Every structure is written in C-alpha cells, then in structure tokens.
Amino acid sequence: QQPVQSPQAVILREGEDAVINCSSSKALYSVHWYRQKHGEAPVFLMILLKGGEQKGHEKISASFNEKKQQSSLYLTASQLSYSGTYFCGTEWKQGGSEKLVFGKGTKLTVNP
C-alpha cells in the first residue's frame, strides 16, 4: 500500500538539481510532498490534486501523472537547506474513506 519512492538516497553538491519519484498502484486523489530534517517533524511542501490543481510553496516544483499514478518532485539549484528526508504521501479511497499513506522516504544530502 505504501507508495514507492526512488531513489532511496541522493547526494548533491550545492547548485545541482535532483528529481525524486513516487509511484503508487492505487487510483490517487492527491499526492503530498513533505521534507523532514533530523529530529524534527515533517514539513509540508506541496499537494498535487487529481485534475491538475496544485498548492504549495512557490519555490517547489512537482508533477502528477494521473494515468500512471506517479509524481515527481523537482529540486533545482539545490541549497544546503534542502538537505533532509523527503516523503511522498498518496491519498486514495478504500472502503468508505480516504487514506493518506506515505512512502519510505528519500534522503537528500547537499554538500558545499
């Protein structure tokens, strides 16, 4: 049920770009993206909704392929502050209610 994230880890130099992917076997209503720094709670980055609507921080870019149930998070011109673990959350309907389930995360390290 957990969405599959790839890669599991990525190391960048400051200024480089990265793409984190998330895929699900379920028919999704939305995809969420969060970043978590060590010892802290996850922090919201973006929601992508079925139908094309997006809500999130202006500096974050992501896509949602509804046909393939896949989403990608694009991190461009990375900064040291981008380091952390990124989680995608996928929302789908089971029975009478919608579940928001997260992947195992992608650890991003940005070095000077």
Added chain:
Amino acid sequence: NAGVTQTPKFQVLKTGQSMTLQCAQDMNHEYMSWYRQDPGMGLRLIHYSVGAGITDQGEVPNGYNVSRSTTEDFPLRLLSAAPSQTSVYFCASSYSWASGRALVTGELFFGEGSRLTVL
C-alpha cells in the same frame, strides 16, 4: 499559535503496560491522524479520523486504540505495550474538502513527535 500539541514527548514503558499519547489541535481541523516512524520504514498510518465520532484504521492499527469525542482531541492508546511498538509517534491534523466524490486531505500539520521506548 499552538497548532498540534502532543504529550508526552518522551516515555519509557515496560512490556504489558498501557498508556495514552495525547494529541490536541486548535485549528478546528476535521481530519486528524496518527503515524509511527521507524528507521527505514517512513511514516506509517496507524489510525485516522475525519471528524468527531468517526475513526478508521490505517496500515498498522494492531495494538492501538483511538477515539474522537471532540474535534480538538485525538488520543492514541497502547493497550498492552510491546517492544515492537518502540517508535516515534506523530500526530497530524488537516482540513478537508470535497472534490468530486472524494474528501481530499489538505496540508498536514504535524505535532513535534513522541518518542516511546518499550522495554
């Protein structure tokens, strides 16, 4: 702005003991949920609620109980603690809105987390 408040932040239990993790939010969010986080496993959904009086099971509900008597509070009860329940627990809340036939969950606001150790 209090947001989502979890207590306690740290707890050590012995196997077989019971306890309750408290979660309260002051944003009038209908949606609340509990996740556990273990190394390499990401955030796993335990239980969630879409409003007062309504709860549902997540991915890993066994050994946990929840209730939602008010909009503000969503406590998580460990009935008989086991070492496998050693984890970091996060409570989260959000608003929801109707989109077609679905109730879509908005941005999750997380509490600071509760680190539980079961010996």
